[in-house]
Amino acid sequence: MSRNVLVAVGYGVEGEQLINRAYDMLLPEDKFHILLLDYQNEDHAYNKIVDLEQIEFYADKYNAVYEIREIVSRRAVDHVIEYAKVKDIDHVIIGETKSAVVSLVLQVSPVQYLMKHLPNVLLTIVPYNLAVDSDYFNYGRGEKVFVVKANGKFEIDRSVKEESGALKAIFYKDNSTDFDTGIIYIFIDNSLKQVKVTNGTIEDF
Secondary structure, eight states: OOOEEEEEEOSSHHHHHHHHHHHHTOOTTOEEEEEEEEEOSGGGHHHHHHHHHHHHHHHHHTTOEEEEEEESSSOHHHHHHHHHHHTTOSEEEEEHHHHHHHHHHHSSOHHHHHHHHOTTSEEEEEOHHHHSOGGGGGBOOOEEEEEEEETTEEEEESSSOGGGOOEEEEEEEBTTOSSSOEEEEEEETTEEEEEEEETTEEOOO
8 A cells, every 4th residue: 555655854975865764764655755854044045046956856856746835834744744634645755954943933742743743654763863964064065066088087176157057066075174075976877976076187987
């Protein structure tokens, strides 16, 4: 019997990796739903430019029903509950940090609040250390860049325009260096490839 499984995420690395964790929990016949909670503040401005593209990529990759909810006057958890009721969700998956926010706002545990309003829905809270690879803490915020080939090498380019045909990518700079060293995610033929970058030069892919 197929189930409707919902993962509620925010922008950033946690959201992207939580989607992957949630997908691993699915059974073959399950229908996957991704609810992106869009907090309206300047702290997330860079995420809307950089991370939205990655989240949309995973939604397409996993053939998920995908929706964005702007968090303005209502609490994020109420959007989750409303979505779950409308879409007949059987299983809700959230990350640990989201549950901590719920506890502070509601003065009650997220399990109690969600199960009160969704008594027939399975709830899974993914611990933060499982939702996010600790290696990511070595890197700065993602930056939208392009990949070009120059003198036989692939390099990061911030000056070309999207219509140039250059490969779109998202670069995470290593915080321990002033050079363009870190990891880069490159969009290639409807797939996302992770590659290392050293001093602006990208490993062959």
